Amino acid sequence: MFLDIRPKKNDYPIYEQIVSQVIFGIASGLYEPGTLIPSVRELALQLQVHPNTVARAFQELERLEVVESKRGRGMEVTARAPVICSAKRQEKIRERIRDVLREAVASALPADEIEQLVADELRRVNGKPLR
Amino acid sequence: MFLDIRPKKNDYPIYEQIVSQVIFGIASGLYEPGTLIPSVRELALQLQVHPNTVARAFQELERLEVVESKRGRGMEVTARAPVICSAKRQEKIRERIRDVLREAVASALPADEIEQLVADELRRVNGKPLR
Amino acid sequence: MFLDIRPKKNDYPIYEQIVSQVIFGIASGLYEPGTLIPSVRELALQLQVHPNTVARAFQELERLEVVESKRGRGMEVTARAPVICSAKRQEKIRERIRDVLREAVASALPADEIEQLVADELRRVNGKPLR
Amino acid sequence: MFLDIRPKKNDYPIYEQIVSQVIFGIASGLYEPGTLIPSVRELALQLQVHPNTVARAFQELERLEVVESKRGRGMEVTARAPVICSAKRQEKIRERIRDVLREAVASALPADEIEQLVADELRRVNGKPLR
DNA sequence: GTGGTCTAGACCACT
DNA sequence: GTGGTCTAGACCACG
Numbered sequence: 001m002f003l004d005i006r007p008k009k010n011d012y013p014i015y016e017q018i019v020s021q022v023i024f025g026i027a028s029g030l031y032e033p034g035t036l037i038p039s040v041r042e043l044a045l046q047l048q049v050h051p052n053t054v055a056r057a058f059q060e061l062e063r064l065e066v067v068e069s070k071r072g073r074g075m076e077v078t079a080r081a082p083v084i085c086s087a088k089r090q091e092k093i094r095e096r097i098r099d100v101l102r103e104a105v106a107s108a109l110p111a112d113e114i115e116q117l118v119a120d121e122l123r124r125v126n127g128k129p130l131r
Numbered sequence: 132m133f134l135d136i137r138p139k140k141n142d143y144p145i146y147e148q149i150v151s152q153v154i155f156g157i158a159s160g161l162y163e164p165g166t167l168i169p170s171v172r173e174l175a176l177q178l179q180v181h182p183n184t185v186a187r188a189f190q191e192l193e194r195l196e197v198v199e200s201k202r203g204r205g206m207e208v209t210a211r212a213p214v215i216c217s218a219k220r221q222e223k224i225r226e227r228i229r230d231v232l233r234e235a236v237a238s239a240l241p242a243d244e245i246e247q248l249v250a251d252e253l254r255r256v257n258g259k260p261l262r
Numbered sequence: 263m264f265l266d267i268r269p270k271k272n273d274y275p276i277y278e279q280i281v282s283q284v285i286f287g288i289a290s291g292l293y294e295p296g297t298l299i300p301s302v303r304e305l306a307l308q309l310q311v312h313p314n315t316v317a318r319a320f321q322e323l324e325r326l327e328v329v330e331s332k333r334g335r336g337m338e339v340t341a342r343a344p345v346i347c348s349a350k351r352q353e354k355i356r357e358r359i360r361d362v363l364r365e366a367v368a369s370a371l372p373a374d375e376i377e378q379l380v381a382d383e384l385r386r387v388n389g390k391p392l393r
Numbered sequence: 394m395f396l397d398i399r400p401k402k403n404d405y406p407i408y409e410q411i412v413s414q415v416i417f418g419i420a421s422g423l424y425e426p427g428t429l430i431p432s433v434r435e436l437a438l439q440l441q442v443h444p445n446t447v448a449r450a451f452q453e454l455e456r457l458e459v460v461e462s463k464r465g466r467g468m469e470v471t472a473r474a475p476v477i478c479s480a481k482r483q484e485k486i487r488e489r490i491r492d493v494l495r496e497a498v499a500s501a502l503p504a505d506e507i508e509q510l511v512a513d514e515l516r517r518v519n520g521k522p523l524r
Numbered sequence: 525g526t527g528g529t530c531t532a533g534a535c536c537a538c539t
Numbered sequence: 540g541t542g543g544t545c546t547a548g549a550c551c552a553c554g
């Protein structure tokens with residue numbers, strides 16, 4: 001799995017990070033309908049995270065009808081998952097972009113400086129994508 | 132005062148929102164060195180928040196040397212506050228922009244769609260600045 | 263734990279007393295890096311103090327990078343803690359000694375009487391170390 | 394007047410500093426019985442302190458029977474003041490020395506280091522008495 | 525009036 | 540179980 005968990009101070013809760021990243025993974029076609037996603041134990045081990053935390057993320061994913069538990073086999077990506085996840089992905093990201101920009105404007109930082117910062121970071125992030 | 136607090140759904144803690152917004156206020160020249168920022172009780176009333184929460188924010192602001200408690204009078208903006216706050220403002224916003232963009236890239240949303248979203252929201256936010 | 267809190271007559275605030283004593287504990291090797299210090303609730307119970315007060319002390323200890331909050335597990339002593347705490351311990355005590363002696367001199371009590379008092383109390387305190 | 398007020402963070406309350414220093418002044422013979430001590434307003438002006446604070450200190454001094462108000466003339470040092478103040482001075486200083494040393498021992502700082510610190514600071518303070 | 529500290533007890537996220 | 544945040548309301552020291 002490709003998850004990048006940052007158990008840092010002010011980040012989003014880990015379980016939410018997992019939820020987001022699974023959604024992103026499905027949206028980007030990494031997991032296709034019918035795929036079994038890694039088990040709670042396996043993922044917990046790999047992410048160095050408590051199994052309960054993973055379980056909670058899975059619960060949430062199940063609630064979103066993105067995965068469903070198949071008795072004895074594990075969690076399976078649902079048929080409708082790609083559609084759901086693509087929509088959710090765009091929605092989430094648009095929302096966060098909006099929040100950040102709203103905050104930037106509220107801070108009374110001049111508009112041109114905001115655009116400068118955005119351009120800087122956009123370039124930066126495209127250069128060396130993740131870490 | 133102009134503070135816009137969102138009552139802690141999954142957002143940043145309230146006291147931290149207050150810290151940020153006071154910093155933004157000073158950075159934008161709303162409070163000048165030597166003046167008193169609004170009192171704990173006054174701010175608490177206005178923000179519909181418990182005085183303890185405001186007090187905690189003030190503590191943090193004092194630790195940042197942005198403000199200095201004057202016995203029995205209130206919290207006074209320090210001489211160095213404008214410099215500190217301007218730097219902190221830019222740093223905070225840059226950091227949040229970076230985080231959001233990093234997440235957007237990690238979501239495997241195509242680069243052009245990200246830029247599109249950013250441009251949309253930027254325009255949107257500049258159109259009707261605050262809400 | 264061994265903490266000896268005096269319930270805020272005109273003394274230092276309780277949370278600060280806790281901070282000091284945890285620092286002293288680490289400086290004297292009672293807690294080693296990587297171990298967990300007693301939990302908020304446990305300490306609160308033992309010290310007959312409200313958990314919030316202990317929590318505030320812990321916040322301060324974390325800010326000093328003496329301790330690090332580990333989600334759901336507790337507060338862990340950092341690797342650098344022993345160095346930080348040893349330095350802080352000496353600094354704190356030197357400062358308090360200096361303050362007291364400065365005050366004694368300011369009181370115009372003759373120097374020999376001051377030395378006499380110091381010698382007396384030093385002997386006294388070494389005789390029966392703690393109470 | 395000779396008072397040295399430090400309106401700093403963790404110091405004793407100002408009114409208590411004033412009380413102490415007046416007591417010390419009388420104990421050291423600076424003010425003899427019958428002397429009129431400076432008025433509230435005068436002292437407040439000189440110390441850059443709120444008159445209420447000075448008034449409160451005077452109240453306390455009156456309670457200790459160290460001064461008494463003489464209608465229309467001001468506050469006068471009482472006949473018994475020197476005796477009271479000498480005793481109070483020694484008591485106060487002994488108490489503070491004891492507290493500090495007790496704390497030093499409780500911190501588990503080795504006894505020889507404590508003595509070293511005390512000797513250092515004693516020398517230091519005798520060298521350049523006040524500031 | 526100001527800020528500072530404390531107790532009380534709640535709910536949340538995480539292990 | 541852990542720490543983190545919040546509300547509620549009290550008392551204190553200071554101006």
